[in-house]
Amino acid sequence: MDTSLTQSHEYDVVIMGAGFAGVCQARHLLLTIPNIKVAIVDPRSPERSEEKDLKIGESLIEVAALFLCKELGLHDYLIENHTPKSGLNFHWSKNPACTQRLEDYYHVWANRQTPISSFHINRAKFEQDVLRMNKDMGAVFYNGRVVDTELTPGDAVKSVKVKRGDEYIMLHANHIIDAAGRKFLIGRKTDNLLFGSENLLGLNNGSAWLRVKNVDRTIFQDGYKPLGTFSSPYYATNHFFGHGHWLWMIPIDRHSMELSIGVVHHHNVIPSENLDSQGKFKSFLKANHSVLDRVIDSGNIVDFHYWPKLAHRSKVLFSPDNWYVIGDAAHIFDAFYSYGTTMIAFAIEGVTEIVRAKLAIEADAEQKRSAYNDFNQAYARSVNCLYRGHEKQLGHASVMSWRIYFEYMWWFGVHIPMYIGKWHLNLQFISQYVKIANSNVDGLFADLCKQFDQLVERDANLGLMDCYRADQLVGGYTTLKHFDDFLENTKFEPRRCNVFASMKQAYFYIAVWYIVFQWKGFGIAGILAPKHIYYMCRMLVLSGKAAIAELIYKFKIRKLPDSSQIEKMRQEFKTYRTHLISLRSLE
Ligand SMILES: Cc1cc2nc3c(=O)[nH]c(=O)nc-3n(C[C@H](O)[C@H](O)[C@H](O)COP(=O)(O)OP(=O)(O)OC[C@H]3O[C@@H](n4cnc5c(N)ncnc54)[C@H](O)[C@@H]3O)c2cc1C
Known part of the structure; x- marks a missing residue:
């Protein structure tokens, strides 16, 4: 590694990437391990505009929601800044040629609010806000790009080289976390990645999505459903199915009536050429889920993206050499059910406990590393x-409904x-x-x-x-x-x-x-x-x-x-005496 550097700094942990995984990992470390020294590196400007920075991964399911609300203490923040979620709804068209209105579909509705409340998050806002909170708690942020890493064996100190403007900075740490998403900083360096359907239980999928503002929600559903559900159909993550594909519709901003709408498609049924531009995606919707096309036409499109390949996984997640891959840097399979942030929550809690045990030189630290990996x-x-066989099954309402029931169990x-x-x-x-x-x-x-x-x-x-x-x-x-x-x-x-x-x-x-x-x-x-x-x-x-x-x-x-x-309070309560008597004696 080139050593012509202007600065050099030491930390307990360096986190590469300040996306969802990186900022949540930093906050969890800071909340769990007193006085830990954490550095976070990301090339995106913290002042970037939210519109330029929109990301997928907006819907949380129970584990991710509990992690943010309970473990990271962000429940109030989520209520005040993000969008409530009322479960998952599933829709299959009665006749694929006729999909103008929601009544043209068979449904599985969330018929009540689930007991563990959840959210749809605006990812750009979330990541900027939590990064700010981390800085307030003492994390050091380097607004630069990791260009190299030195992954020394075992507990030896590791190095991360960061390019910031024209200068290079060298960060040294005992633990290095790759949360830089699909840049695969550690994955490529260590030949740690597995792609291809043969490594992914047959999965071969891609995705197209867009964001649209100022939509007319009533085209989807007007909110009047007195006999159907005691939760909002619109504020759920709505899933639409067809042969070889499924779609999501997620409300990400209730003030600007903004939606994220996207499709995951299986290449052996629907090739990339059918979906890889905004125009083709819209035509696909018009032909297969016209109600969604009408919702989009009622608003203003903000952005469009297409990823030809979604899935990959890693050979090692938490290495004995004290490097870790989390989030997209580690694995992703499909967006159905919104498992991405839940896998991140499980991983973060494991990484924090390994780092804590290793810093405290506890005897079972390596055993934990291996078990959590x-x-x-x-x-x-x-x-x-969960996605094996989807290419054949997604469009079959009866089979998929049995499958979903089984997976919910x-x-x-x-x-x-x-x-x-x-x-x-x-x-x-x-x-x-x-x-x-x-x-x-x-x-x-x-x-x-x-x-x-x-x-x-x-x-x-x-x-x-x-x-x-x-x-x-x-x-x-x-x-x-x-x-x-x-x-x-x-x-x-x-x-x-x-x-x-x-x-x-x-x-x-x-x-x-x-x-x-x-x-x-x-x-x-x-x-x-x-x-x-x-x-x-x-x-x-x-x-x-x-x-x-x-x-x-x-x-x-x-x-x-x-x-x-509660037990402590109950014990304290044993000595409870009303103060009314002493108040009366004062009168
Ligand atoms: C189509 C689709 C829909 C999805 N929907 C959902 C959903 O509804 N719910 C859900 O839970 N999950 C969903 N997921 C999964 C979810 O998006 C991911 O799990 C999540 O975004 C991963 O976040 P991350 O922080 O790992 O990566 P990212 O969000 O990509 O963050 C990576 C960060 O690393 C930074 N970086 C890049 N290069 C460098 C460098 N050289 N040095 C330093 N930093 C760098 C980037 O700037 C970025 O900030 C979906 C995934 C897909 C593909």
Whole structure:
């Protein structure tokens, strides 16, 4: 590395990139590790105009929302500056040739506000604001471009070379985080990246999107839906489906009535040439989702982008040499369900804990590094799996609705309680999770994907499964049901949320879903096929194992309160006496 430099500085951590991942990582480190010295590098000017800087990645789901609101303390900020989100809605056209109005679609509506509130964020504003907050907390910002890194082995100090104007600055740190998105600063240097559908469970997708201001919301829906839903249809993330593609419609600014509208398409069904310009994207909408084209025509288009390739992943996420890749620098698969910022939240919490443990020279720091790397890899693989087979299935309302229901069961039954209880940072839990997640991706999920394909080929109708309703499986089950009272009783400290209770129930209902699915899709032959009996039993065994784990867990935590803060206040309250008496005596 060239050493003709004008300045040189030392930090505990250098973060390359001040996008969503970089600014959130910095804030989490600053809030968690007292006196940590953090530098952030990004070539974008902090004073850039928001309009020039618009980015995708605007919709948050529960884990990302909890991370921002709870772990980063940004709930008030989000309420005051960003747009509320009322769940996810899904729409399939009744007749692809007729898509003028929303009534031309079948729907799965979020019929109520989900208990964990979420947001749509204006990314440009969010990143500028959180960068400012980081600077106020002591982080040093270099408005320059990383041009080289020296990734020394093990705990040896690493170097980052930054070009700022005509000068070069050398930053030295024990830990280096690549949050520079698709520039792949570390990925390219270490040959860490994997592209191509053969490395991505068959995924080969691209995306086109635009932002449009001053739209007439009533073209989509006029807000009057007294018998349909108790949440706003417009302020949801709305998904529209068709063969080989799905579209999002996300409200990103409620004052300027601004929307983000985009498509993810699968190349083997819809080639790039059909979508790679604003005109082609509009024509595509006019032909396939005319209602969205009308919404766009009611406003003023702000920008347009096309990315021919979305997906990639990394061989290593958190290296024993103290470098880390997070956000787009690490992996991305597809935007469906808005998992990007959730994967970032899981990764950031892992990185912070590794950095904390290593700076404190704790004995299990390297063990944590290795386990968190494995957890985030396994989690990413199960996110990748959510999109396997999409190219065939997206446009089939019945099959997709069953698939979405199934995927919701895992999200609310396993992922959210796991996140709330910080089980993703618990080494024992991780070793079990990684085994189960990987074997599901290769086993049950792979097999189900083949079955979904078969049903699409047969154009089967299993009915429209509604992931928000409680009247489709047994016992009034709904995918959003919580099986532990972690919200009611603020079980927000690590390991207080009883993830085993949720897993026990979720696996049981997944087995029930599986039986009903086999019956409706393939009849008695589906239920009695030996492989299917195996998967049913496997889910029931997992449910049984979770029940045993729950007993052990309950025994271990028997003396702990649900919430230490509440317990402390209750203890203090024992000495409570009303002050009314002393006030009266003053009269
Ligand atoms: C079409 C699409 C839709 C999506 N929708 C959603 C969604 O609704 N919800 C969701 O959660 N996720 C979504 N995602 C994923 C989400 O966009 C990403 O997870 C997220 O934007 C990644 O943020 P990041 O900070 O890693 O990268 P970026 O936001 O790209 O930030 C990278 C930063 O690095 C800086 N940088 C670049 N080069 C250098 C350099 N040499 N030195 C220093 N800094 C540098 C850049 O200036 C930038 O600020 C979507 C993705 C796609 C492709």
